[in-house]
Amino acid sequence: MKAESLNFFEKVYEVAKQIPFGKVTSYGAIAEYLGAARSARMVGYAMNGSVAKDVPAHRVVNRKGLLTGKQHFDGTNLMQQLLESEGIIVKDNQVQNLDTHFWNPIKEL
């Protein structure tokens, strides 16, 4: 059983699911928490199946708070809309007050 490989994706989903309401985190933060700090891209890549995994991918943004993956959602403003629904201010595809809404898995977990 190649558990280790699968754990990577599973852990990504697991961590993403643990993101508190109204909070956001970055791919790099998750990757680093998983021990693969250089695999930030992999995190986002894994999120391709986030919907099937019930993972709130809309709470996951890049290090700058930019909604880089918004285009992977339904259309254009779905991701932003979801974040705003949680009390997160998003402007121009970027999360405002990122520092305030940022949730660090390494620190929290």
Add this chain to the structure above:
DNA sequence: TTTCTGACTCGAA
């Protein structure tokens, strides 16, 4: 097995 791609990140010009 090799090659390519990717929802990232950092560094340099």
Add this chain to the structure above:
DNA sequence: CTTCGAGCCAGAA
């Protein structure tokens, strides 16, 4: 200050 490029890892073809 803004823009561009290269690097990194892991999975899929």
